[in-house]
Amino acid sequence: MLLFRSEEWIEKWCKRNHLERGEILTINQVWELSKLWYHNRMSVDYHGRSMEQVAEIFRKAGLTSKFWYPRS
Amino acid sequence: MVDILWQVRAFVYSHFADTTRPPSVEETAAHFNIKTEEAGELYKELNNRHSFFLEPETLTIRMANPFSGIPTDFKVHVNGKTYFANCAWDMLGIPAALHSDAVIDAIFTESNESIQLEVKDGKVINYAQGGVPAEDGGSSSLLIHFPLPFTRWYDDLVFT
Numbered sequence: 001m002l003l004f005r006s007e008e009w010i011e012k013w014c015k016r017n018h019l020e021r022g023e024i025l026t027i028n029q030v031w032e033l034s035k036l037w038y039h040n041r042m043s044v045d046y047h048g049r050s051m052e053q054v055a056e057i058f059r060k061a062g063l064t065s066k067f068w069y070p071r072s
Numbered sequence: 073m074v075d076i077l078w079q080v081r082a083f084v085y086s087h088f089a090d091t092t093r094p095p096s097v098e099e100t101a102a103h104f105n106i107k108t109e110e111a112g113e114l115y116k117e118l119n120n121r122h123s124f125f126l127e128p129e130t131l132t133i134r135m136a137n138p139f140s141g142i143p144t145d146f147k148v149h150v151n152g153k154t155y156f157a158n159c160a161w162d163m164l165g166i167p168a169a170l171h172s173d174a175v176i177d178a179i180f181t182e183s184n185e186s187i188q189l190e191v192k193d194g195k196v197i198n199y200a201q202g203g204v205p206a207e208d209g210g211s212s213s214l215l216i217h218f219p220l221p222f223t224r225w226y227d228d229l230v231f232t
Binding site: 001002003004005006007009010012013014016019021022023024025026027028030031033034035037038039041042043044046047048054058066067068069070071 | 078079081082085086089121122123137138145146159160161162163164165166167168169170171178179180181182183185187189191195196198213214215216217218219220221222223
């Protein structure tokens with residue numbers, strides 16, 4: 001996941017690398033996602049998460065498009 | 073084996089947080105007073121479980137997300153230590169994981185400009201505009217591109 005100044009730069013990067021555009025989030029959206037995703041990462045009790053838990057995190061972060069579905 | 077497996081995972085993360093780098097397999101073996109070969113098998117199992125990620129064909133930890141074992145364009149300064157994050161998401165993941173404020177020095181992809189952000193009191197602040205953040209913290213216009221859908225993130229994690 002890379003940081004860009006604007007959508008224009010994302011389009012340039014995608015074109016140069018012959019890649020389709022993926023999903024674009026604002027840095028504040030990613031901060032909210034980070035807190036949900038990483039808040040317990042240092043815990044000795046963290047052993048990974050299920051696909052259901054992944055889906056719940058994305059839902060809480062407001063990421064509901066097919067791009068974020070944990071199963072294809 | 074399961075108990076020590078998760079103890080090793082916790083040790084790797086704790087080592088990253090304390091030293092900003094991953095422990096070698098020898099350091100982990102010494103910490104748990106086990107043979108290096110056994111520590112290596114535990115590293116491989118944790119790699120298989122996506123608890124952290126080894127450099128291909130080695131026992132060197134490349135990523136224990138959000139921490140990177142190698143230098144990147146995303147430096148995260150927390151409590152007097154400087155960590156490298158794997159990506160633009162993980163640069164925010166480090167203060168989230170450590171529950172700390174942070175100063176982030178990052179490079180924009182494609183335009184190659186540098187930017188300094190701060191995570192403070194639960195908000196992301198962009199100081200790029202003359203040192204004065206905009207009303208919303210100045211960060212709302214900064215964008216992070218996720219090139220692949222979630223189902224493909226682990227196909228090639230370095231690219232992702």
